[in-house]
Amino acid sequence: MSEVITLANVLDDAALFSLEHQVHLEEVVGEHQWYVNLQEGRFDFTGSRDLTCSRVHLLGSAAPGPQSWLWAWANPSGYPEQLTAHSARVRDFGQKHGIEQLAAAEVPFDALPGGPADPKLEPARVTGALLDAAKVVSGCWTSYHAEVGQGTRAAFLIEHPEFRLPAPTFPRVMRVLQQSIAELPLRDHRRAIHSYARLRGLGAAFTPDHAKLTVTGPDFTIGVEFDQYNRVGEISARSGAETV
Known part of the structure; x- marks a missing residue:
């Protein structure tokens, strides 16, 4: 009998490997500012060093107003398909395994496991969790999310050869x-x-x-x-x- 896969399983599977990739990202880019052009598919870091990502994937955004996450594949702004393809893969995975939070276009914050006492932290918590789920599905393990106005956070998976982990020590x-x-x-x-x-x-x-x-x-x-x-x-x- 095959294992029933839940969102909690997926988040546990991602947790430590995702953490190490984020630690490594900090080591690579140091103190930085970031810039993204979604129509051009460009994501840059400047600061301690300048680095242009080889690929960027828009996953979605978490907005404190409606208290919900919107997957990029469902965003009415009409972003290029190659930019939102990973979010669509997450949707397909969610549909296959009956995980509503990954399959639905919009996800209420309170549909995610756990949660902080401070509601101001909700967009960051939800964004981090759904990014981790997307990493398991896509195999792309480095992410970035940041506020883009009025408390809304945008979430990206980013690629560059230097984001690959060094040998384990x-x-x-x-x-x-x-x-x-x-x-x-x-x-x-x-x-x-x-x-x-x-x-x-x-x-x-x-x-x-x-x-x-x-x-x-x-x-x-x-x-x-x-x-x-x-x-x-x-x-x-x-x-x-x-x-x-």
């Missing part, structure tokens, strides 16, 4: 694990960490009872133990002769 993988556990709204830590290891090309093996996951890289081994609620209980790690 012990400090980098540990940082991603620790930061994600402390900061991300993970629903199933077990699934999220296993998905990250798989996407990152790391070894990943559970014990028979799935209580512990061993993640292996070129020169490190990380053991992650989980409790009965699929939360991380303890992490042990070894790099070379060192144990953490």
Whole structure:
């Protein structure tokens, strides 16, 4: 029997790999300003360094007025098809798996899992979540979103050769694990960490009872133990002769 895929599953699958890509984007562009021309399909960074993305994809926008997200494929502004193709792929994925938030043209903020106490954070939270879902579907893992007026946030997937992640190292993988556990709204830590290891090309093996996951890289081994609620209980790690 095939697995029933939910939005929560998709967000957990994306969480850590997406985080690492965003950390890497910050390393690449540094302090910056951004510029986009949607009709020309151009997205630029200026500041610490100048960089023009090789491709840009408009995913959608989150508006605080109607308290909703609008997918780019449904935007009446009539953007070029190549600019909105990834959003259409998300729609098709949502229709295939019965995930209404990915299939519907417009998504109310309160239809998304979780939520902050401050409603001013809603556009950013919703944008980040739906961008993560789009990354899983499209395979494009670097994103950017920003306010474009009156609290509305526009969301993009962006591509450039320098956005590709460097080879996994012990400090980098540990940082991603620790930061994600402390900061991300993970629903199933077990699934999220296993998905990250798989996407990152790391070894990943559970014990028979799935209580512990061993993640292996070129020169490190990380053991992650989980409790009965699929939360991380303890992490042990070894790099070379060192144990953490």
